[in-house]
Amino acid sequence: MTFSDTDFEYLMATIAEAAAHEILPRFRNLGVGDVSEKTSAIDLVTEADLLAERHITAALKARFPAALVVGEEAYEADRSVVPALADADLAFVIDPVDGTLNFASGLPAFATILAVLAKGLTVAGIIHDPVLGDTVTSMRGAGTYQRRRGGQVSRLAVAPAAPLSEMVGSMAWSYMDEPYRSLISANMSKIRMPLSLNCSAYEYWLVASGKIHFIGHAKLMPWDHLAGVLVHQEAGGFTAKFDGTPYRPGETTGGIISAPDEESWRIIRREIVGAR
Template sequence: MDLDHARALAVDAAEAAGKLLLDGTRQPIGVRPKGGSGDVVTDLDLASEKLLLERILAVYPSHTVIAEESGLLGVSGAEWTWLIDPLDGTNNVAIGLPAYVVGLALCRAGRPMLGVVHDPVSAQTWSAVRGRGALASPGARMAARHRPSSHGPLLAWTQGYAVTRDDTKVREMRHALELGSRRVLQLWAPLLSWAMLARGDIDGMVGYQAEAVDLPAGALIAQEAGIEIRALDGGPFEDNIEGTVEDRSFVAAHPEAIQALLSLVHR
């Protein structure tokens, strides 16, 4: 498997989908409910996903593909699996908030090997191949930064759609984070939060039962930029998409800040 070729394909596809999304947000958008949790889907989600599926399956017809809206496609049980998030930030787009990205990940036996995130609004793309570092377009190497502040860290929060409002553990963690941080952002676009963490715009990120399709690409980019990710109990973070929903809870920060963030979570 030529991961450099796969990265080039994924970057081109994500940027083409981004142009479609950017053009589409300048026109009236069709929005309808999705599921019973208050989530929505737009015509742009479907159009972007169609473009991405066509490009990936045309080159890798023997791969498995898991797409946000279409589910499982391609060859079931293949060694290589693509994860497609055609519009991470759908709820933002639905209310006219320009904070959304396109995300692609390629996993081998469940483990992310390639991640690509494209921001149509800023025209920036971030990508990583496992063990080779993370790149920001047009090819600059990314390096996480540690910037201690007397006002506390600037954090991002993400949680899965199935997490209910009466989840006691979530309420306790959110309360502890709010008390001990400068600010907690919930952008409704976790892949964008991962990119911000990898760039050093924010200091840490906490996730609780995050969605499988939009976790691997961002987490791999952040890790390859130098971010450390741990499980909520401080143990190793298992970045395998075949794990349980509990395995998708995490804290992420610069290695010099990870212990402080874990302490804050368990305050």
């Protein structure tokens, strides 16, 4: 299955439409009944998540009827779709509103994420900010770009390598089990500035554009990471799981670190994660 530039333009337009019609009208306008808990008070779903995912899924099915479409919210109804990503000829992975807690709290730090996979390989990624109207895009082998609402396009690159004490980074330790939770939260004091955005989309945006040096997560749900890992790699960065193996579609455990280069990744794994 070939995936063309025209197809890519269709995806960007579809995501922008979903943002305009389903997400932005509900931002700071959610009623009490429009927000529900999934696993906890910090793991939420809103009407915007559900309706934006439905909008994007319908558009994808109309243009690519044979493709596998995996949405974060649909996964709750059929969990077999994530392992199927490893072998699908063509698949799309959607996070309609990444950073739902921020969205539901009225904070403009959330985005829509879409990854395109062909035969188990991520070939394209899109991260769209509905509030700013800006989009980060990447196609395998073609670099990573930021596209402003006004039409300006610039190529992104990761930050130069830096000593650990000068690094700025984010590790999502609050979702980790012990002993990683306590170990990593303490080890983050070794860097210049730790960040916590509660939004994978923005973390990958920042690390791919060189604004921060690294990000890390323990939970590897595909809608949070597939597009972002490609965006980061195409911007020149290095990503691997905590054990040093590549992150692959269908995997949901094992932890992940994205850094400017492999040596920086090794330093972060040793000094922050505590692995040798």
